[in-house]
Amino acid sequence: MLDPKRLRTDLDTVVANLARRGFDFPADEFVQLEARRKTLQQETEQLRAQRNDSAKAIGMAKAKGEDIAPLLEAQQSAKAKLEAHDNELADITASLQSLQLGVPNLLDDSVPAGKSEDDNVELRTWSTPAAFDFEARDHVALGEALGQLDFEAASKVSGSRFAVMRGGLASLQRALIQFMLDTHTQQHGYTEVYVPYLVQPDALQGTGQLPKFADDLFAIDDERQFYLIPTAEVPVTNMVREQVLEAAALPLQFVAHTPCFRSEAGSYGQDTRGMIRQHQFEKVELVHIVPPAQSDAALEALTSHAEAILQALELPYRVVALCAGDVGFSARKTYDLEVWLPGQQRYREISSCSNCGDFQARRMSARWRPGNDQKPEPLHTLNGSGVAAGRALIAVMENYQNADGSIRVPTVLQSYLGGRDTIVA
RNA sequence: GGAGAGAUGGCUGAGUGGUCGAAAGCGCUCCCCUGCUAAGGGAGUAUGGGUUAAUAGCCCAUCGAGGGUUCGAAUCCCUCUCUCUCCGCCA
Numbered sequence: 365m366l367d368p369k370r371l372r373t374d375l376d377t378v379v380a381n382l383a384r385r386g387f388d389f390p391a392d393e394f395v396q397l398e399a400r401r402k403t404l405q406q407e408t409e410q411l412r413a414q415r416n417d418s419a420k421a422i423g424m425a426k427a428k429g430e431d432i433a434p435l436l437e438a439q440q441s442a443k444a445k446l447e448a449h450d451n452e453l454a455d456i457t458a459s460l461q462s463l464q465l466g467v468p469n470l471l472d473d474s475v476p477a478g479k480s481e482d483d484n485v486e487l488r489t490w491s492t493p494a495a496f497d498f499e500a501r502d503h504v505a506l507g508e509a510l511g512q513l514d515f516e517a518a519s520k521v522s523g524s525r526f527a528v529m530r531g532g533l534a535s536l537q538r539a540l541i542q543f544m545l546d547t548h549t550q551q552h553g554y555t556e557v558y559v560p561y562l563v564q565p566d567a568l569q570g571t572g573q574l575p576k577f578a579d580d581l582f583a584i585d586d587e588r589q590f591y592l593i594p595t596a597e598v599p600v601t602n603m604v605r606e607q608v609l610e611a612a613a614l615p616l617q618f619v620a621h622t623p624c625f626r627s628e629a630g631s632y633g634q635d636t637r638g639m640i641r642q643h644q645f646e647k648v649e650l651v652h653i654v655p656p657a658q659s660d661a662a663l664e665a666l667t668s669h670a671e672a673i674l675q676a677l678e679l680p681y682r683v684v685a686l687c688a689g690d691v692g693f694s695a696r697k698t699y700d701l702e703v704w705l706p707g708q709q710r711y712r713e714i715s716s717c718s719n720c721g722d723f724q725a726r727r728m729s730a731r732w733r734p735g736n737d738q739k740p741e742p743l744h745t746l747n748g749s750g751v752a753a754g755r756a757l758i759a760v761m762e763n764y765q766n767a768d769g770s771i772r773v774p775t776v777l778q779s780y781l782g783g784r785d786t787i788v789a
Numbered sequence: 790g791g792a793g794a795g796a797u798g799g800c801u802g803a804g805u806g807g808u809c810g811a812a813a814g815c816g817c818u819c820c821c822c823u824g825c826u827a828a829g830g831g832a833g834u835a836u837g838g839g840u841u842a843a844u845a846g847c848c849c850a851u852c853g854a855g856g857g858u859u860c861g862a863a864u865c866c867c868u869c870u871c872u873c874u875c876c877g878c879c880a
Binding site: 406409416422424440442608740 | 807817818837840844848860
């Protein structure tokens with residue numbers, strides 16, 4: 365949610381900023397609603413003040429034993445008027461609210477111009493893709509040849525966009541997750557958290573998935589309103605909702621491993637081969653909760669923490685700055701890490717690191733107190749994958765493949781697999 | 790799943806229809822007094838919104854949430870949520 369004060373006082377700048385994303389802010393509608401809200405709210409509050417005064421007067425008159433009948437009569441007529449005002453104000457407020465909940469975050473000035481992912485800007489690359497003296501296979505061919513990746517079994521159980529893994533591959537994914545968690549907690553100062561995988565609508569509204577992106581989510585068919593989390597960002601960031609944190613308690617850095625569930629509606633035909641795009645995948649997520657002045661630096665730090673994982677795994681990758689048209693709804697700036705996949709001969713997203721500024725904090729009312737005598741202010745929130753385990757597994761398979769179809773285990777993972785250095789059929 | 794109790798400001802805890810946004814205590818902040826690691830006196834100390842140059846005033850809202858009754862609700866009624874205790878069940 366954008367700062368409502370800014371929307372009122374600095375609308376032109378806001379509209380121009382949102383236009384960079386290709387978002388057309390309904391300025392006329394907003395100004396009209398806002399003007400109506402203002403007068404209506406003032407009138408309503410005035411009526412209420414009058415009612416309060418009269419009620420007090422009635423109480424005092426009654427205490428003195430005076431006749432209160434005429435006073436009561438006057439109150440009756442004022443009551444209907446107040447009620448009408450109340451109702452209209454509630455309508456206007458609801459309209460304004462839903463308008464505002466659908467508006468994406470403002471972009472940071474450093475976000476490059478552009479419309480789609482084709483306009484993203486490569487910032488740096490790390491390492492160079494290895495040359496194979498045989499034809500590199502993709503993870504599907506490798507996994508099926510190993511007999512450890514089974515899409516047929518998965519589709520029998522759950523349909524398309526699911527995978528079953530067995531043996532070495534299943535263990536390898538677990539090792540990756542374990543390694544990532546250990547690295548972030550032991551070397552990068554994160555606190556590991558375990559969180560619910562089912563969340564309520566308020567949490568999703570807090571991080572920005574709702575109300576606009578309900579189609580991307582899996583809702584539980586139950587009288588209780590649960591959704592499966594699309595990312596750990598949702599439960600982890602919402603841990604600070606409706607709180608006022610003391611300055612001394614900040615910054616917070618959390619890491620969580622969770623499965624993620626995405627409906628992938630609207631991605632028909634995209635990445636249908638293999639497990640690049642699944643309804644269910646494992647991810648290690650990093651979340652920072654910081655004072656506003658620190659969020660720019662925190663984004664760089666968080667990104668470097670995700671990079672450290674790929675470096676330790678010796679996977680070639682590049683860092684791109686998302687362009688204006690590609691930055692997500694809640695973010696004001698995003699870096700993507702893209703890992704090299706020999707099977708596809710291209711870089712694919714494996715981590716997305718975003719600074720959401722105060723956008724999510726406003727939605728969930730997560731605040732901090734800058735100083736003893738100061739009022740609470742919205743915090744800044746950041747999140748990033750550190751990294752997506754399913755895609756990390758694919759990257760390891762494809763980059764570490766041998767001519768015979770076996771897969772070498774990256775050095776840092778070997779201790780997690782009982783010293784094993786190769787995955788074989 | 791069954792039975793019961795509860796939810797008030799940073800904390801403890803009063804308050805069952807009328808100057809209650811809320812006593813008191815604790816904590817915290819500032820000032821005064823005091824020559825000393827103490828005590829005493831005074832003032833202040835919630836959040837959101839509106840208005841405003843203003844985190845100065847003033848106004849509105851908020852006593853778990855949402856409805857209702859009433860001229861008036863922390864107080865009465867209804868629904869829901871959560872917490873605690875006991876029993877049952879389970880990982």
